[in-house]
Amino acid sequence: MKPATGHYLILGCFCLAFYSGCTSYKFLESEHHPHTWKKLFLVHHWPVTVCKMSENDCNDPPQYWTIHGLWPDKVDECNRTWHFNVTEIKDLLPDMRHYWPDVLHSSPNRTQFWKHEWEKHGTCAATVEPLNSQKKYFGRTLDLYQKLDLNSCLLKVGIKPSSTYYQMRAIKEALTSVYGVTPKVQCLPPEEGEEVQTIGQIEFCFTKELELRNCTNSEAESYVMPNNWHFGPEELSVCNDTLTYYPAQVQFYN
DSSP states (O other), rough: HHHHHHHHHHHHHHHHHHHHHHHHHHHHHHHTTTTOOEEEEEEEHHHHHHHHHSOOOOSSOOOEHHHHHHEETTTOOTTTSEEEEGGGGGGGGGHHHHHSTTTTOOOTTOOOOHHOOOOOIIIIHTSSSGGGGHHHHHHHHHHHHHHOOOHHHHHHHHHHHSEEEEHHHHHHHHHHHHHSSSOEEEEEOOTTTSSEEEEEEEEEEEOOOOEEEOOOOTTTOOEEEGGGGGGOOOEEEESSSSEEESSSOOOOOO
């Protein structure tokens, strides 16, 4: 009888382990897991406004919308042991430097910005197969950016950097008419000496399947730039439907 008892004991332990594994897997896939997210934000920022927010000098920012990041909602820093490795994206570096530059630090060999984006956001996005490596995460973000082609679309509807002001409602309606979805547009509030808000970021939302979807705006939502970027206390928030400045060059007010 001893062999049979041993056999059933082993079988019982196997079943318990299998059940526990399935339960853990379901927990990882459930909405209660701390690393669960439902949508992605492809965040474009306007380099002139980024420089305006900085406490440091910012020389000759790009005159086109660049990538800030691809951010899952509600989560960050999902795997602190999965460190950024620039050699994994070496084939992407020419496009990365052009479309995803570190606006505040112009050295072409500087990778700190990409490291920050990967470790804070990429490790969370990597829970879905199309983004589950560093090359996939950065490569697919570049693909989405180029397909949206925000710079060309804004020019086609007559919205370009100018000393005159735009109605934010007109900008939002133009974007919705082009893309068929509602993005989230963020601005800097007027500073002392300014009359209007300044456009800073445009975010497009995607499903886990990387399909465009509407962004749900909340007036309370805001974004504070990372501390390691050495910004001042300025804060981006969802733009009001009022006059808006789309600056062509950096202007500082004392």
